[in-house]
Amino acid sequence: MENNFFERLKQNPRPVVVDFWAPWCGPCRAIEPVMKKLSAEYAGRVDVWKVNADEQPDLLRSLRIYGIPTLVAYHNGQEVARRTGAASPAALLPLFEAALSGDKPVRSGPAALDRLLRLTAGAALGILAIQGHFSGLYLFVAGLGLVVAFSAVYDRCPIYRALSSRLKALLHKEPANHPGA
Amino acid sequence: MFKVNEANWDRIARVVLGIVLLYLGLGGVVAGGMGIVLDIFGAIFLLTGLVGICPLYMPFKFSTKK
Structure with missing residues (x-):
């Protein structure tokens, strides 16, 4: 087969x-x-x-x-x-x-250096938040670190891809035809 | 919208410097007003390094990116 x-x-x-x-x-x-x-x-x-x-x-x-x-x-x-x-x-x-x-498609998304910088910055912010025991401002720093780290790999995340394509489809949806309108 | 005006070395240097300054400020190595100043500068360096755009370069039409 x-x-x-x-x-x-x-x-x-x-x-x-x-x-x-x-x-x-x-x-x-x-x-x-x-x-x-x-x-x-x-x-x-x-x-x-x-x-x-x-x-x-x-x-x-x-x-x-x-x-x-x-x-x-x-x-x-x-x-x-x-x-x-x-x-x-x-x-x-x-x-x-x-x-x-026959050409491989150009991969969209952040360049390798962008990914590296964002992951490094995200990890550093995470470590700072751990040092601060996630209290007050450090919780914000942790959230920021997560967002920065995610921005490095968002295009590889299947959940993000599925959600964003749904959202795009919703936003670009043509207005429904109303019979009799 | 805004054109990237930082070279790769510039961006890497800013991110490293930003992390060091944030560590000194937020990590509690330097306390008080000086710590807050380091936090602010660290955040600025980190942000400009991550996006690759330095607003200070713009009025002078300066760019480290060839």
Whole structure:
């Protein structure tokens, strides 16, 4: 089964985005309309395959996929990008672009130095708060340290990603059509 | 909105200095009014180092970033 998958990937004339999903998985259903829209947009240029995670556990293990939905972009049979969790169309678009071009998508989020500085500052503020036994001002310092440290890794946090994409979708929601209005 | 005007070395130096000053102030090494002054300067250095923008450079159009 596994070899068959990789063989098919290699022989496929077009780049492929593979959607690893399961019927019981809510976030998988949530991204379905987005995936349909994108696959229609990229029809003839990028193929979309759906793989039921329940039916192919060995394949998922060999690809080190530990959560669904996971989308993996392949160009010439080689993985170029992957994304786990529900996401907005804007977040899924780079996967299709990566599959098409074969270039790894540019990772958004803080640069390495920013991450390092924020983590260092967050840790230092945390240590200061511990020294002050979290009393009064030191509790504020601890909170500040947490915020600074989180700002270093926010883009890697699945909870933040899920919440922010929901929030963005809510904010950009088109006004509902009121029949008879 | 604001352009980053600090080089990497500048930012690292500010964050380190900010942490040291905050340690001296908040950590209780220097007490009293001087401690508060160190806290304020430490917070300013830490903040400007983290965001990479120094408002003092702006009016002079100075930048350590090439």
